[in-house]
Amino acid sequence: MSVKIGDVSYKDRIDKGIENDFMRQAVSSAQGRFRKGRLSQAEELGNWEDWRQLGSEIRTHTLENIDYYLYQLSEQVEKRGGNVFFAQTAEEANEYIENVVKKKQAKKVVKTKSMVTEEIGLNEALEKSGAEVVESDLGEWILQLDEDPPSHIVTPALHKNRQQIRETFADKRGYDKTDSPEELAAFAREQLRHDFLTADVGITGCNFAIAESGAITLVTNEGNAEMVTSLPDTQITVMGMERLVPTWEDMEVLVSLLTRAAVGQKLTSYITAYTGTRLEEEIDGPNDYHLVIVDNGRSKILGTEFQSALHCIRCAACINVCPVYRHVGGHAYNSIYPGPIGAVLTPLLDGYDDHKELPYASSLCAACTEACPVKIPLHEQLIRHREIIVEEEKKSPVSEKIMMKGFAQWASNPAAYKLSTKVARTALKPWTKDEFVENGPGPLKGWTDVRDFPAPGKQSFRAWWNERAKGEKQNANS
Amino acid sequence: MPIHNRDKFLSNLAANLGRPRKIEGVERPEYSVQPQYEVLQGASQDELIDVLEKHCEVIHTDFVRTSKQELPNVVRQTIDRYEAKSIIVSNDKRNVEYGMDQAYNQYAEELDMHIWDASIGKENQVIAEKADVGISFSDITLAESGTVTLKNDKNNGRSISLMPKSYIAIIPKETIVPRMTQAAKQIHDDHVNGIETPSSVCFVTGPSNSADIEMNLIVGVHGPVNVTYIVVD
Ligand code: SF4
Numbered sequence: 001m002s003v004k005i006g007d008v009s010y011k012d013r014i015d016k017g018i019e020n021d022f023m024r025q026a027v028s029s030a031q032g033r034f035r036k037g038r039l040s041q042a043e044e045l046g047n048w049e050d051w052r053q054l055g056s057e058i059r060t061h062t063l064e065n066i067d068y069y070l071y072q073l074s075e076q077v078e079k080r081g082g083n084v085f086f087a088q089t090a091e092e093a094n095e096y097i098e099n100v101v102k103k104k105q106a107k108k109v110v111k112t113k114s115m116v117t118e119e120i121g122l123n124e125a126l127e128k129s130g131a132e133v134v135e136s137d138l139g140e141w142i143l144q145l146d147e148d149p150p151s152h153i154v155t156p157a158l159h160k161n162r163q164q165i166r167e168t169f170a171d172k173r174g175y176d177k178t179d180s181p182e183e184l185a186a187f188a189r190e191q192l193r194h195d196f197l198t199a200d201v202g203i204t205g206c207n208f209a210i211a212e213s214g215a216i217t218l219v220t221n222e223g224n225a226e227m228v229t230s231l232p233d234t235q236i237t238v239m240g241m242e243r244l245v246p247t248w249e250d251m252e253v254l255v256s257l258l259t260r261a262a263v264g265q266k267l268t269s270y271i272t273a274y275t276g277t278r279l280e281e282e283i284d285g286p287n288d289y290h291l292v293i294v295d296n297g298r299s300k301i302l303g304t305e306f307q308s309a310l311h312c313i314r315c316a317a318c319i320n321v322c323p324v325y326r327h328v329g330g331h332a333y334n335s336i337y338p339g340p341i342g343a344v345l346t347p348l349l350d351g352y353d354d355h356k357e358l359p360y361a362s363s364l365c366a367a368c369t370e371a372c373p374v375k376i377p378l379h380e381q382l383i384r385h386r387e388i389i390v391e392e393e394k395k396s397p398v399s400e401k402i403m404m405k406g407f408a409q410w411a412s413n414p415a416a417y418k419l420s421t422k423v424a425r426t427a428l429k430p431w432t433k434d435e436f437v438e439n440g441p442g443p444l445k446g447w448t449d450v451r452d453f454p455a456p457g458k459q460s461f462r463a464w465w466n467e468r469a470k471g472e473k474q475n476a477n478s
Numbered sequence: 479m480p481i482h483n484r485d486k487f488l489s490n491l492a493a494n495l496g497r498p499r500k501i502e503g504v505e506r507p508e509y510s511v512q513p514q515y516e517v518l519q520g521a522s523q524d525e526l527i528d529v530l531e532k533h534c535e536v537i538h539t540d541f542v543r544t545s546k547q548e549l550p551n552v553v554r555q556t557i558d559r560y561e562a563k564s565i566i567v568s569n570d571k572r573n574v575e576y577g578m579d580q581a582y583n584q585y586a587e588e589l590d591m592h593i594w595d596a597s598i599g600k601e602n603q604v605i606a607e608k609a610d611v612g613i614s615f616s617d618i619t620l621a622e623s624g625t626v627t628l629k630n631d632k633n634n635g636r637s638i639s640l641m642p643k644s645y646i647a648i649i650p651k652e653t654i655v656p657r658m659t660q661a662a663k664q665i666h667d668d669h670v671n672g673i674e675t676p677s678s679v680c681f682v683t684g685p686s687n688s689a690d691i692e693m694n695l696i697v698g699v700h701g702p703v704n705v706t707y708i709v710v711d
Contacts, residue, residue: 050513057509067488068500074481080677083480086487096482138699139690162692181691185699192700197607212666213675223640223686223701229678230636231603241491246506248669252662253514263689266533266623267658270701271681279677281596281632283603295487302494 003119003335003350038264038317038371045260055257056375058250059311062242066302069211069244070293076214080276082289090120093294097122097203097236098129100290104234106131106200112218112225113137114205115314116240116294118336119349122203134195136224138188145172192224202228202286206239207313208254209291212247215273216291219255223270235286241293242310248273254313254374261315261373297349306381309344311374318368318378324361333358340368340378344385352389359385517622518656526621526654527709533624537684538697540706549710550581553613553646556706557589560644562610564590566602568634572615576648576710596632606637612702613646614638618664622657623683626707630678639682644704647682651711 045051062069074084087093101109109131111117123133123144135144142160146168162179169175169187177183204225208217216237218225229235245251251273259265278285301310319325319339333339335346335355343358359382362368368378492499518529527543534541544552557565565585573579585591592605606612614634616626626647630636639645655661658681669675686701697703 045513045517047513047516050511053511054509054513057507057511061507064495065500065504067491067495068502068504070491071484071488071501074484078480084482084484086481086483088483088487088490092483136700137690138688142690158693165691181694181696184691185688185696189699193607197603213669215675215679221686222688222699224699226636226640226680227700230640248662248666249659250506252658256514256658267620267625267681267683269537269683269686271625271683273675273679273681275675275677277677279632282630282635282677283596283599283632284630284636285677293487295490299491299494302491303496 003337003346004354036264038261038320040264051253051257052373052375054253055313055373056311058245058253059313059374060308062244062246062250063302063307063310066242066244069246070241072211073209073214073244074291074293076211077276077289077291080214080289082214082276082291084291084293087292087294087296090294090296093120093238093292093296094122094125096292097238097290098125100234100236101126101131101201102129104200104288106234108195108199109133109201109203110136110195110199110228110232111202112204112220112228113140114203114238115336116205116243116296117203117238119240120238120294120296122238131201134192134199136192136196136222136228137220138185138222138224141188141192142168145169192227196227196231199228199232201234201236202232203236203238204228206237206243207258208251209237209239209244210246210248210251210273211244213275215248215251215275217251217255217271217273219258219268219271221265221269226270226272229272229274229286230284233286234288234290236290236292238292238294241295241298257373258313258315261313261317261371301348305384306344306348308376309341309348309381311376312341312345313374314341315373317371317373321367321371323363323365323367333361340382341376344376344378344381347385352385356389359383359389514657514659517659521621521656523651523654526656527651529621530619530624530654530707530709533622534684534707537624538687538705539624539684540704541709542706543709543711545711546576549576549648549708550578550584552708553578553581553648554585556646556708557585557611560611560704562589562644564592564605564609565611565613566592566594566606566609566638566642567612568614568638569594569596570615570634572648572650576650578648594633594635594638602635603637603641606635606641609642611644611646612638612640612642613648616647616649616653616707618661619649619654620657620661620681621654624707625658625681625683627661628680628682629676630680631676636678636680639680640701643698643702644706645682645685645702646706646708649707649709651709654709 077084085096087096109126111133113135117123126133135141142165162181162184165184166175166179169184173191175187177187204218206216207219210217245254255267255271259268274285277287277289298310301307316339318341322339325339333342333346335342337345340362343361346358347355362379362382364379364383366379369380372378489499518526531541542552542556567582573582582591582593592609594602614628617629618627619625620627626649628634628639665675665679685697685703685705686699687695687697688699689695
């Protein structure tokens with residue numbers, strides 16, 4: 001696997017997403033729940049904009065000095081008994097990890113959910129070399145049993161209902177109880193406990209690596225990351241090179257932003273920071289530790305106008321407010337990174353050739369940009385992608401070329417950005433009937449010819465949002 | 479060699495950023511805002527305890543407040559409430575200070591007690607896996623989020639809070655701070671002053687849970703199903 005999930009056309013994926021009623025319903029209720037959680041947390045803090053500002057400043061400083069902080073991180077990890085491997089490509093990363101696993105003659109590897117290991121196709125590589133790989137996150141484990149890709153960053157198995165999960169457990173593991181979530185989870189606990197205790201190698205991703213001390217921070221609710229990092233004697237962390245912060249204090253701010261923006265929790269049940277190998281006489285934790293730092297296309301984004309896309313802390317807030325995601329679901333993006341951030345990041349990592357439709361998978365309503373806790377200007381970057389596709393790559397049909405000229409004109413004018421929703425609305429006007437875009441232009445048509453999606457509103461986004469938030473509060477109080 | 483491919487990798491990053499590589503001399507900037515220090519600023523210790531207690535409802539955690547004298551009884555009542563027969567506890571200096579060493583001896587007459595013992599190695603994990611209850615002290619307690627911070631070491635394995643079916647955290651009142659900011663600052667300052675960061679720092683906020691099946695909250699997917707915090711004045 002790579003960033004791209006498969007070869008089915010966007011059109012087919014979208015149709016499939018839209019036909020799946022359960023998925024659509026699940027996606028929209030999850031969006032509602034996550035979004036509400038985030039809003040109530042933001043309101044409680046009162047100074048959410050200050051928090052976002054701080055988050056954005058920390059990310060900007062870190063990325064501008066990424067070579068310095070990665071150097072510091074690697075020095076610290078070495079000091080604490082670990083090995084560090086810098087991998088330019090997915091292949092290099094996989095090869096190194098396979099070698100560690102082979103050297104240990106490991107039969108079983110337990111993993112935590114991690115997007116970067118998905119991105120580099122680590123599971124397939126390990127399985128080819130003969131090791132059994134067990135995903136320990138409940139949602140991810142369900143998908144693994146069913147050989148299905150994740151559809152949401154936070155809740156990967158969002159598209160499956162409990163009957164489907166029960167069937168999977170029965171078919172694959174001889175489960176014979178009911179489809180109550182509690183019983184299903186208890187069964188998974190029992191099965192996975194065995195795997196944790198018998199695994200030779202543990203592999204995790206990384207939410208934030210702390211350059212100052214060499215600690216790796218993992219944020220989960222289930223506690224599976226603690227199991228994976230406590231029990232096997234060999235431990236491998238795989239991190240995208242940008243998942244890094246200068247100090248513990250910066251980590252703390254970003255973790256607070258992440259948990260609030262992702263699910264509306266103050267903190268998740270488990271936040272673990274582990275550093276290198278276990279110390280003398282300690283029993284839990286690895287005695288053999290490896291940190292693999294992955295580039296895989298990220299460095300190409302540095303120094304470009306898209307650099308801030310690397311600020312992403314994978315909270316999924318942008319996904320949870322996106323009207324397009326709501327209609328088509330995660331699989332339609334044909335990328336392990338769905339939603340607005342996926343539409344920005346996927347063409348940057350994997351090129352425009354296979355993904356030129358993605359930047360059109362947006363209503364440009366700017367909800368994503370407003371939601372992002374580290375202030376990535378997502379919708380502006382989507383517009384910029386469209387411009388590049390039209391101007392430089394000559395990849396889009398005539399209809400967008402005309403449309404894009406309009407975008408190009410106003411997108412190059414800073415004042416026009418401020419009026420983004422208004423402009424987007426004007427740009428879409430020829431296809432707008434009442435408040436819905438019924439038949440969008442070109443590739444946008446692919447996203448709209450089956451279902452209507454809301455046109456950018458007449459109000460500014462902020463005004464609309466405030467009103468909506470008020471409504472939600474009234475509902476919650478009544 | 480423990481570090482591979484670093485130079486080429488980092489030089490490429492610097493080149494893309496359009497400048498020479500930086501190996502030293504980068505200072506963290508003064509950020510323009512610091513909202514994290516405003517949360518619960520100036521709250522008294524008792525006010526922080528109230529915040530903690532209230533947040534325990536949100537995180538499905540039982541909350542008890544008691545005195546040092548009463549602590550052994552309260553711990554015992556909690557164990558009985560969980561109908562637990564086997565217990566694993568950290569080998570913490572504070573066991574003596576809080577009278578828990580004697581209490582554990584007493585419990586051992588009826589219960590299967592194990593105090594973490596570095597000399598028996600991995601056997602500790604096996605015992606933790608089978609135990610009904612794990613008990614340890616919180617090192618720093620975060621009022622805002624209802625979180626106990628566990629700095630693990632050779633006498634206080636990570637498994638204690640993780641593997642048993644239920645977990646009891648003993649929280650000395652003076653460990654309570656407003657939020658994660660203060661905990662992170664303490665660890666940061668320690669590092670700057672040459673004190674090594676523990677190999678594992680766990681921030682635990684209530685029981686393990688998941689929303690992966692139709693977004694229903696399920697408690698105890700991997701870690702403990704029940705958690706009790708006991709605040710000691
Ligand atoms: S782009 Fe922003 S909102 Fe979207 S996942 Fe990343 S950090 Fe979260």
